[in-house]
Amino acid sequence: MNQIFEHSFSTGHCIQYQRLPSGTCYHADTPExxxxxxEQLRYSRRKIRLYYGDQxxxxxxxxxxxxxxxxxxxxxxxxxxxxxxxxxxxxxxxLDHCIVRVDxxxxxxxxxxxxxxxxxxxxxxxxKRLPWEIWIDSVVHARFKAKTEARQYQDFIQGxxxxxx
Numbered sequence: 001m002n003q004i005f006e007h008s009f010s011t012g013h014c015i016q017y018q019r020l021p022s023g024t025c026y027h028a029d030t031p032e033x034x035x036x037x038x039e040q041l042r043y044s045r046r047k048i049r050l051y052y053g054d055q056x057x058x059x060x061x062x063x064x065x066x067x068x069x070x071x072x073x074x075x076x077x078x079x080x081x082x083x084x085x086x087x088x089x090x091x092x093x094x095l096d097h098c099i100v101r102v103d104x105x106x107x108x109x110x111x112x113x114x115x116x117x118x119x120x121x122x123x124x125x126x127x128k129r130l131p132w133e134i135w136i137d138s139v140v141h142a143r144f145k146a147k148t149e150a151r152q153y154q155d156f157i158q159g160x161x162x163x164x165x
Contacts, residue, residue, distance in 0.1 A: 004028055007078060017078065025078045027097035029055070034099050037110050038081055042071040046104060049162055050083065051115070053100035058114030060100060062136065064156075066092050068163055105162045117158050122150055 002018040009015075016028035018035070024042070026035050041048055050067045053060040069091060072084040084091040100112040118137040125133040130143035132150035134157070141157075144150040155161035 023079050024073055025080055027095075029097040030099075034096060034102075034110060037102060038071055038094070038096060041102075041109075042073060042081065045070045047086070048109070049103040050094070050099055051101035051103075051159070052095055052098045053112070053115070055098065055100070055112070058100055058112040058116055060115070060117045061098075062117065062141065062157055064164070101159065103159060103162060108159075120154055120158050122147075122154055 002020055004016060004018050006014050006016050017025040018028050018030070019025045020035070020039065022039065024039065026038070047068070047070055050063075051060050052063050052067075066083060069083045069085040069088075071094075072082040072091065073079050074082055074093065081094045081096055082091045083094055099110070100115050101108065102110040119135075121135045123133045123135050125131055125140075125143060127143060130145055132144040132147050133140050134142045134144075134150055134154055136157070142150075142153055144153065152161060152164060156164050
């Protein structure tokens with residue numbers, strides 16, 4: 001049985017959490033299937049990639065940084081899940097209620113029913129220094145010197161490639 005509680009910050013902001021029997025605290029709005037997966041991943045220390053986004057529409061926020069690592073947990077009275085990069089001992093707290101997809105290096109472990117990245121296109125731009133552009137839903141999202149670099153980024157942002165490096 002999960003315990004629901006509210007924590008008030010000095011800023012006046014309040015967050016409702018659910019505390020699991022393990023002691024890990026997740027945002028009260030985090031889907032149960034995501035909580036169960038993250039707890040499994042925390043115990044296995046399996047490397048994953050997170051996609052954050054809009055829980056209503058499933059639209060990815062197109063995050064590039066702080067999205068690859070393994071699940072750890074903070075210390076203190078409210079033990080929240082953390083994303084820890086290889087070789088590190090700590091990392092950022094998860095926005096667990098905003099997860100729209102979770103990948104392992106070889107498979108999708110969880111995906112929001114309406115998950116979408118948008119229409120991603122590789123376009124030859126007009127800038128001489130950065131001629132290759134990635135457009136997402138008809139808006140320039142990134143520019144690159146080399147076409148191969150742009151293709152790798154395109155595959156990464158679409159979830160066809162686990163990591164950029």
